[in-house]
Amino acid sequence: MKKTHVLLIPYPAQGHVTPLMEVARCLTSNGLKVTFVNTDFTHKRVVSACSEIHGLSDMMQMVSIPDGMEPFDDRSDLGKLTKAMFQLMPIKLEELINEINKKDDEKIACIVADCYMGWVARVARKMGIRLATFCPSSAAVLAVILSLQKLKDDEVINSSGIIVNDQKIQLSTTMPFMNPTQFVWACIGDSATNQIFFDFLVIDGKEAAEAADHIICNSTMDLEPGAFTLFPKMLPIGPLLATIKSTRQAGHFWNEDSTCLTWLDHQPVSSVIYVAFGSITIFDQTQFEELALGLELTQNPFLWVVRLGTSDNIDYVYPSGFIERIGNRGKVVSWAPQQEVLNHPSVACFISHCGWNSTMEGVSNGVPFLCWPYFADQFFNKTYICDIWKNGVGLDKDDTGVVTREEIKSKVEQLLSNNIVKDNALILQKKVMDRVRPENSSNKNLMKFVDWVKEGDEHVLLNETCK
Template sequence: MKNYHVLVIAYPGQGHVIPLMDVARCLTSNGLKVTFVTTEAIHKRLMCAWSEIDDTNDLMQMVSIPDGMQPRDDRDDMAKLFQTMSQLMPSKLEKLIEDINKANNEKITCIVADYCMGWVSRVAKKMSIRQATFCSGSAALLALIMSVQKLLDDQVIDRDGVPLKYQMVQLSKSMPLMDPAKFTWECIGDSKASKIMFNHAILQGKEAAEAADRIICNSAMELEPGAFALFPKILPIGPLLASNKFRKQAGHFWSEDATCLEWLDQQPVSSVIYVAFGSYTIFDKNQFEELALGLELTNKPFLWVVRLGTSGSTEYVYSSGYVERVGTRGKMVSWAPQQDVLNHPSVGCFISHCGWNSTMEGVSNGVPFLCWPYFADQFLNASYICDIWKTGLGLNKDDTGIVTRLEIKRKVEELFSNDIFKQNELHVKEKTMDSVREGYSSDKNLSDFIDWVKKGNENAPASEN
């Protein structure tokens, strides 16, 4: 039996590593060897968070390459990180592949790369290795990236991605309306950084999509028919959390606090507000306090992931007497086993930043949303939830840019009192989960993709050496 060796390389972000780890585990469960590549900084965090990687067996090895940043640099500065990665990592990746091929009979036969890392396609072409691009976000996000030239031609944006028209854009009739001021690269709040993001991340994503032999996406045909009709090359294989056969999700940067599951066991069915904002969202002191007081005003039990840095510092300062007032009605943890939480019958609402992983997990478990997007593609995902699927409500900011405690209370009451959101969510869940059943769209696409990987280096691109 021939051994196949796939190199999987992830952008160094929590929302990118987890779904690509799901892809890698799908590959190993089908007998393919995988070398999973992350940056040195992320590799260290992964190893600290895991005592072991469940169920990956000896078919997966974890390796790292430097990202070009200095030890004390801020790796949350994505604009700078994209620049340094693009400059240093191509040569490091090429050297890694050369070393693997020299040391092994099982040479790298395929690369699966994150869509944010378009430079990987150049390495793959140079080394005559077939490449697949993986989109950890929605198909609509990738459709937006692949439509950049049309947006330029239509003078919606300029050559730096700066909006020229402030009117809603719709790529197809069944896709969400998009505000150019909230395109994925325009949500940083810094015009210089936005230009860097556009010229590195977005144009690299376009390059990755155009160069790839295959494009796979953690989505489902039933969720985004318009995006898949617009770009048939994008193949949905999700939701990956339902596709993989492993009990525990891998790839977290922080250790999970499982005590929240015991707390959930004590709560009534569909009563709990689950609050989590992913790995990047940071609130200032005022917004942090409004959120805390808003949760208190709901008079409902809540589970709140208060991640290090969420309040804008390394210390979390609740208002005087807050912890005593909410008592056991509130459970605060630093990181939660989110898939298990959303699958728990006590959870009735998900206050979310609407990252795509969280969106897919909420949809797959039938939990209605209160949407609080922060940046990047989260606004687009919130549009799906509120406008297309109608499975949640948006939280609106006041004139000072704050989501107030009263807004939180009002929207929680509206969501819990109106069964239509839960009914819509259960309908979307049923259609989405059907897609991963044997012989259905996502399952078939994943099987076809694995068969394609197993074809080895047939029809590989010509080497430029």
């Protein structure tokens, strides 16, 4: 029997690939066939790290197309990567779809594009394929993008997206205040990179979202009621990891070190500080040392993810005698199975960069946060955590821009002794986990989306039969 075929394509970054991979698993578990399209560079990393992942459906195939950059190019240069992708990937995606569509029983019925891959909308329109977009960040971030004209009219930004008024704003009275200087395109990198991001990703993302039949989001109505009320076209289907039976994620760029789970088994309940800053955050040596010494000062056991091989080729040096002093009280890994770590009863809190995936995973497991945002939407996610949901506290930098060892020790002690924050985290966990239960809103939205995809495929078949 022919299966409805959906093509998914994420922006080539860890925080985009992983959640869209979870969308893919949701779709295949509901009888849809998925072709998941990464860039060649990302595909190699994902396939290598996926070798031990179980539960990937035979209904999903992973393929790749070139991103327009040379093998030796630095893909952490987001401006260069974005421009290269924009120039080559539309052509290659169209070629891929034409090749797939040569088989009548394989034809693509729908494309689900990352909302930061808005150029896909033009390919879909040209080929007559229905389009949905997926928002891997908070719905509020997408709401900002959808409000570009209002921001221009209100003279918050100019036509180039440059901030001309840095006073805090509200998109609606039901949404939190936002600092325009922390809009997602305004704090990616230098001014040139920010401009490229605005021109190629934000503008196209807005057009794609407006053209799409559906926008699905890894969020819930409890977390962002104002954003979903303002733009009801956005459908919350999260938290995504709660919708699948397996807790082991797919789509990682690095191999997970599962020895940390055994180490966690030997730690007291609610004692461990989990420290992870995602796939992009980079510290200088001074900040790295302060973090290490701060963790040491807490006297708590800690699990610390220190990525190997950054784009700047920083080889971190631990403070003299640090490794010997902490002994087995600390565990350092290069990449962790984060969902399982956060679900472990030994974990007491999460020192996080506040990327949206990490935010959703922490919330879904009832773990309170110590917030340390690095760039882009992470600053606004901290606002949600500290000011709206109140399930975490922020780490503050000193006059030199460093989060000191004393600040880390103080805030850990403050968080772990604050029963109100811990209770808030558990209350929020219950609310979001209830959303994915059968007949509740996130689950119903997902089923609504799956039905729409299937109905579209039936419509295509009917049209072809009538020709």
